Every structure is written in C-alpha cells, then in structure tokens.
Amino acid sequence: MRLRLVPRLKPSPVALYGAPVLAIALTVTFGFFLFLGIGRDPWAALYAYFIAPVNSAFGLSEWLLAALPLALIGLGLAVGFRANIWNIGAEGQLVLGAIGGGAVALALWREDVPGTFVLVCVAGALAGMAWAAIPALLRTKFNANEILTSLMLIYVADQLLGWLVHGALRNPQGFGFPESRLFSPEAVMPLLWPGTRLHIGWLALPVAALAVWFLMNHMVAGFRLRVGGDAANAATYAGFSRSRMVWLSFLLTGGLAGLVGAMEVAGPVGQLLPKISPGYGFAAIIVAFLGRLNPVGVVLAAHLLALILIGGENVQMLGVPVAVAQLFQGVLLVTLLASDVLVRYRVVRVGRLGERARG
Amino acid sequence: MIDSALMIAILVSAMRTATPLILAALGELVVEKAGCVNLGVEGMMLVGAVTGFAVGLTTGNFALAFMVGALAGAGFSLIYGVLVLVFQVNQYAAGLALTILGGGASAFWGQTWQGRNMRGLQPVELPVLSELPVIGVMFTRLDVVVYMALAATVIVGLILTRTRVGLILRAVGENHDSAHALGFSVVKVRFAAIAFGGAFAGMGGAYLSCVMTPLWIEGMTAGRGWIAVALVVFATWKPARLVLGAWLFGLVSVMQIHGQGLGLAVPSHVLAMLPYLVTILVLVLISRDATRIRLNAPGCLGKPFRPTA
Numbered sequence: 001m002r003l004r005l006v007p008r009l010k011p012s013p014v015a016l017y018g019a020p021v022l023a024i025a026l027t028v029t030f031g032f033f034l035f036l037g038i039g040r041d042p043w044a045a046l047y048a049y050f051i052a053p054v055n056s057a058f059g060l061s062e063w064l065l066a067a068l069p070l071a072l073i074g075l076g077l078a079v080g081f082r083a084n085i086w087n088i089g090a091e092g093q094l095v096l097g098a099i100g101g102g103a104v105a106l107a108l109w110r111e112d113v114p115g116t117f118v119l120v121c122v123a124g125a126l127a128g129m130a131w132a133a134i135p136a137l138l139r140t141k142f143n144a145n146e147i148l149t150s151l152m153l154i155y156v157a158d159q160l161l162g163w164l165v166h167g168a169l170r171n172p173q174g175f176g177f178p179e180s181r182l183f184s185p186e187a188v189m190p191l192l193w194p195g196t197r198l199h200i201g202w203l204a205l206p207v208a209a210l211a212v213w214f215l216m217n218h219m220v221a222g223f224r225l226r227v228g229g230d231a232a233n234a235a236t237y238a239g240f241s242r243s244r245m246v247w248l249s250f251l252l253t254g255g256l257a258g259l260v261g262a263m264e265v266a267g268p269v270g271q272l273l274p275k276i277s278p279g280y281g282f283a284a285i286i287v288a289f290l291g292r293l294n295p296v297g298v299v300l301a302a303h304l305l306a307l308i309l310i311g312g313e314n315v316q317m318l319g320v321p322v323a324v325a326q327l328f329q330g331v332l333l334v335t336l337l338a339s340d341v342l343v344r345y346r347v348v349r350v351g352r353l354g355e356r357a358r359g
Numbered sequence: 360m361i362d363s364a365l366m367i368a369i370l371v372s373a374m375r376t377a378t379p380l381i382l383a384a385l386g387e388l389v390v391e392k393a394g395c396v397n398l399g400v401e402g403m404m405l406v407g408a409v410t411g412f413a414v415g416l417t418t419g420n421f422a423l424a425f426m427v428g429a430l431a432g433a434g435f436s437l438i439y440g441v442l443v444l445v446f447q448v449n450q451y452a453a454g455l456a457l458t459i460l461g462g463g464a465s466a467f468w469g470q471t472w473q474g475r476n477m478r479g480l481q482p483v484e485l486p487v488l489s490e491l492p493v494i495g496v497m498f499t500r501l502d503v504v505v506y507m508a509l510a511a512t513v514i515v516g517l518i519l520t521r522t523r524v525g526l527i528l529r530a531v532g533e534n535h536d537s538a539h540a541l542g543f544s545v546v547k548v549r550f551a552a553i554a555f556g557g558a559f560a561g562m563g564g565a566y567l568s569c570v571m572t573p574l575w576i577e578g579m580t581a582g583r584g585w586i587a588v589a590l591v592v593f594a595t596w597k598p599a600r601l602v603l604g605a606w607l608f609g610l611v612s613v614m615q616i617h618g619q620g621l622g623l624a625v626p627s628h629v630l631a632m633l634p635y636l637v638t639i640l641v642l643v644l645i646s647r648d649a650t651r652i653r654l655n656a657p658g659c660l661g662k663p664f665r666p667t668a
Contacts, residue, residue, distance in 0.1 A: 138642075142647045143647060143652070144639070148585060148588060148589045148592075151585050152589075152635040152638050153635070154582075155582050155632070155635045156635050156636060159628045159629070162628045163628035166628065285455060285459075286459070321467050323577065327467045329459055329460075330460025330461070330462070333456040333459055334438060334442065334460055337453060338441075338446050338448070340446075340448065341448070
C-alpha cells in the first residue's frame with residue numbers, strides 16, 4: 001500500500017481554509033516539542049508566548065500596533081502574488097518610507113506646522129513607491145528578475161539609512177550616537193487609544209483592506225491581475241499588459257510599505273534609528289500566503305504573525321533566544337506550503353495491484 | 360599610485376571573499392541545470408555556517424567542520440526537495456520558506472556560539488606559482504579551500520558536459536517529460552541535484568564562519584546566498600563564467616575594507632552598498648538580452664513536474 005496524489009478537478013474550499021489552521025496547529029505542536037527539548041515547561045512557555053503578551057489592555061494595544069505593518073504590507077503583497085509578481089523587497093521599501101517620512105519630520109522640526117504627521121506619512125508612502133519603482137522598471141524595461149533586484153535593494157536601503165543616521169540626519173546634540181533628533185510633537189502620530197502606543201495610523205488598516213478587496217473583486221485591473229496569475233497565456237492573449245500589472249503591484253506594495261515605515265518612525269519610535277523594522281517586510285510574505293491572498297484572511301494572518309513576533313520578545317524572559325520568532329515563522333510557512341497540497345490534490349491510498357485501476 | 364603589497368592584499372581578500380560565493384553558486388547552478396530554482400541558498404548557507412562553526416570550534420578539525428556543514432546544508436535542502444517534488448509547491452515560495460526557516464533555525468541554535476571565535480585556517484604555499492615575481496606572494500596567502508572551490512568548478516563543468524550523469528541531469532532540466540519518457544527518474548535526479556546544491560551552499564557557509572571571519576554571527580551571510588543565485592543568471596548557467604562573476608563581486612566587496620588604503624573618499628556605508636548595486640547592474644545587463652537568457656536557461660527551469668504515467 002502507498003499514498004498517491006490525485007489532482008482535483010476544482011480546488012477544495014475546505015482545504016483552502018483548512019490548510020492555514022493545520023499549519024498553525026503543526027507550528028504550535030512544533031513549539032511544544034521545541035520548548036520541551038530545551039528544558040522548559042512547554043505549557044508555561046506556550047502560555048508565555050501566545051497568551052501572556054496579549055492578556056492585558058496594554059498588551060492588546062501592542063498586538064494591534066504590531067499587526068498594523070504586517071497587515072498593510074501583506075495586503076499589498078497579496079495583490080502582487082495573485083498575479084505571480086514577487087516583490088520580496090518590502091523590507092527595503094519600508095526603510096525608504098522611514099527615511100522619506102523622517103526627512104520631512106526633521107525638516108519641519110521647528111516649524112510648528114499642525115498636522116505635520118500627515119506630510120510625514122505622504123512622504124513615506126512616496127519614498128516607498130519610488131524605491132519599489134526601481135525593481136518594477138528593471139523588470140519591465142530590462143527583464144531583470146524582480147525577486148533578486150527587490151531583495152538586493154533591501155541591503156542598499158539599510159546602508160542608506162545607516163549612512164544618514166551616522167551623517168546628514170544625525171542629531172547634532174546627540175553625542176555622536178547614530179540616531180536623529182526626536183521628532184516634534186506635530187510630526188508624531190496622534191494616539192488613537194490614550195495611554196497606549198496605538199496611533200491613528202491604525203485607521204489605514206480597514207481602509208486598505210476595503211480598497212484591496214474592491215480592487216481585486218470589482219475592478220478591471222484586479223481581474224487582469226487574477227487572470228495574469230491563474231492563466232498567464234490567457235492574459236497575454238486577451239492583451240492584458242504584464243508591465244502594467246508589475247507597476248500596479250509594485251507601486252501599491254511600495255506605497256503601503258513606505259507608509260508603514262513612516263508610521264513606525266513617527267509612531268512608536270519617534271526618531272530615525274539605524275534599524276526600524278523587526279523584519280515586517282519578510283513576515284508579511286507569510287501573512288499574504290497564510291491569509292490566502294484575500295484581504296480578510298490577510299488581516300487575520302497579520303494578527304497571528306504579530307503574536308509570533310511579540311511572543312518571541314516575551315519568552316526571552318524564560319531564557320529562550322528571541323530568534324525563536326523567526327524559527328516559528330519558518331516552520332509556519334513550510335507547514336503551510338506542505339498543507340496546501342490538499343487544496344489541489346487528493347491523497348489516495350493505492351494498493352500494489354489497484355494502482356493502475358484507480359490511478 | 361597603488362603599491363604592489365596593497366594590490367596583493369586586495370586580490371587575496373577578493374579571492375577569499377569570492378570563495379563562498381563560488382561554492383554556493385556552483386551548487387545552485389547544478390540545481391538549476393536539473394530544472395529547479397532554489398531561492399533557499401541564503402538559508403542553507405546559514406545552516407552550514409552555524410553547524411560548521413560549532414564543529415570547527417569544538418573539534419578544531421576543519422575537514423570535519425566542512426563535512427558537517429555540507430551534510431547539514433544537504434539535509435536542510437531536502438525540505439525544499441520534499442515541498443517541491445512531493446508536495447508540488449511553487450518553487451519560489453518553497454525557496455523563500457527555506458531562507459526564512461534557515462535564518463531562524465541558525466539564529467536560534469547559534470545563540471550559544473555567538474561571540475566566540477576560533478583560529479582560522481592557515482594558508483598553504485603553492486610550489487611553483489609562489490616563486491613568480493610580484494604576484495607569487497599571493498599564492499602563499501590563500502587557503503586550500505580557495506583552490507578546492509576552483510577545482511570543483513572545473514570538475515562540475517566537466518561532469519555536466521562530458522559525462523553520462525551530466526547528460527541525464529541536463530536532460531531532466533531541459534525537458535522533464537522527455538527525460539521521464541526515456542525512463543529516467545526526474546524526481547530522483549532532482550533530489551540528488553538539490554542535495555548537492557545544499558551541500559555546496561553549506562560548505563560556502565562553513566567557509567564564511569570557519570575561515571573568513573572566523574566567528575559565528577546571526578545572519579552573517581548578509582545576502583550572499585541571494586548574490587549566488589544572481590551569479591548563476593549572470594554566468595548564463597556556465598561554471599567558468601561563474602568564477603569570473605564571483606571574483607568581480609569579491610573585488611567590489613573588499614573595497615569597503617581597502618577603500619581607505621586606496622584613498623577613496625567615499626563613506627563606508629556607500630561602499631557597503633556596492634556589492635548589491637553591482638549585482639543589480641549585472642543582472643540588468645545580462646537579462647536585457649532576453650534571447651540569450653532563453654537560449655541558455657534550462658528549458659524546464661521553475662516548471663512543476665508531474666509524472667504523466
């Protein structure tokens with residue numbers, strides 16, 4: 001007896017939404033045995049990881065705050081992934097958003113302009129779009145692989161930020177530390193939930209989710225993207241421009257990632273630092289896949305990934321390396337991709353004799 | 360005027376910097392020749408780096424460290440193999456998963472080894488070449504792995520073009536349906552190629568942590584795995600050009616270290632961008648010619664394989 005995969009005629013909806021649940025269950029099981037293996041009480045560790053951080057009002061606000069960048073970037077990525085366009089460089093677009101937004105905040109440092117934070121956000125989104133335009137241009141004009149170019153630009157963006165906070169944008173009164181001035185109160189994101197760090201940028205989440213849903217389900221551009229991903233030949237035959245799909249998805253994700261970068265520095269951080277993001281751009285890739293490239297799913301998945309990120313910080317108190325968060329992300333993505341086999345295939349048991357008859 | 364001692368120092372560090380790239384890219388080249396794009400090179404290098412370092416530090420045996428690094432890389436690459444060949448997962452997604460998982464796993468288990476350093480590998484003196492005037496001294500400063508990586512490139516090139524094994528591998532990459540119809544096991548050939556790629560990426564990682572630095576730092580590959588993937592495209596799937604590309608990157612990378620000696624008035628952060636910018640530049644220059652890419656890329660590169668019978 002052996003197992004065989006038989007293609008389904010139609011993707012299974014049960015498996016489509018069941019696969020993320022299965023992957024999460026497998027990841028938590030992995031976590032249980034990992035904590036057991038390194039000599040911690042697995043139940044206590046899982047509690048410290050997944051429950052304790054969000055077991056208070058402040059914890060809840062921090063959870064929402066961490067889910068915001070993941071959801072916004074994940075929404076953008078989901079659009080591109082639908083059309084098989086791979087922007088892996090959101091992390092770099094985020095950094096450029098931080099630089100662009102930060103530069104505006106620092107330029108208006110002493111101007112007392114009410115609502116500076118709006119300009120900061122706009123500048124961040126524009127800077128992120130500009131950075132995303134590079135791989136889009138190289139793809140559409142020179143056929144260069146967007147995965148590699150967008151990824152390389154992450155490292156360039158990191159160095160650019162490092163250069164600026166060590167030089168041009170460094171705080172002149174900062175004793176030479178590589179960080180900018182603290183932004184003026186006008187440039188800082190107003191709080192949405194007083195007493196916490198959750199700011200009004202959170203309102204961008206429902207707006208972006210609705211906009212992406214509308215784009216993908218009620219607009220011709222969204223339809224073209226879906227055809228481009230599901231049946232590339234049909235899209236070409238229908239005359240859908242591949243270049244426009246590339247531009248649309250890169251500018252959208254770049255703009256959202258740039259906005260996230262600006263809101264990070266103008267929100268919880270309040271200044272430019274050499275490192276802005278704890279890997280939001282990469283985690284958002286998992287968010288997009290886990291959320292089934294669908295806006296509601298992406299928002300839910302962003303909250304799970306946010307929990308993985310803040311839980312990882314929390315179990316440090318138990319002496320668990322903080323890298324456990326990235327390990328969980330990796331396990332989650334691997335188990336999700338493996339579970340996805342059930343969407344397109346049925347697993348059939350075949351006996352040695354019955355193989356031909358049933359296969 | 361650049362003096363010869365500085366020039367030799369630059370060339371030596373460029374060749375050392377190129378070595379992990381050559382190893383990892385050579386592995387990826389074989390994987391791609393068999394028809395699979397494995398974007399997990401970065402993750403496999405990190406796994407090889409941390410395991411190689413752990414073994415090297417505890418035993419002091421470099422050969423063993425490299426072997427374990429290679430085995431760890433190969434074993435780790437099988438996750439990609441199973442996802443792609445058994446579970447029919449999109450190759451890009453599976454490779455990304457491997458990179459994320461490798462980064463996380465190596466950082467998690469590498470915590471114990473962080474901040475400790477070991478004695479690097481001693482250079483060897485090549486008999487005849489080290490007698491040469493001016494550049495001869497270069498051949499007293501390179502370690503054995505630098506030469507082994509170059510030898511491996513020649514051997515892999517010969518195997519791919521001159522042997523039956525190479526022919527089968529290329530057949531599987533060019534047209535998996537025909538290869539399958541001829542009775543070759545596409546899945547087995549690809550598994551072997553993926554494991555080979557993992558082993559070489561692991562060795563590249565082990566070279567980084569045991570010889571070049573020599574210490575373990577979380578995420579120490581800093582995009583070298585991705586540059587290796589780009590190198591394969593740059594080399595248009597030809598091993599000899601891969602070495603040239605890696606040396607170019609080596610030269611550009613060491614500018615950050617030697618920039619001051621050369622009197623370059625460029626901030627170090629800007630010099631540190633160079634390898635990545637050059638990668639983008641060469642990718643653009645090569646990819647611009649779509650026909651050349653199409654003629655040189657394996658025919659079934661990136662396409663999923665399902666046996667028809």
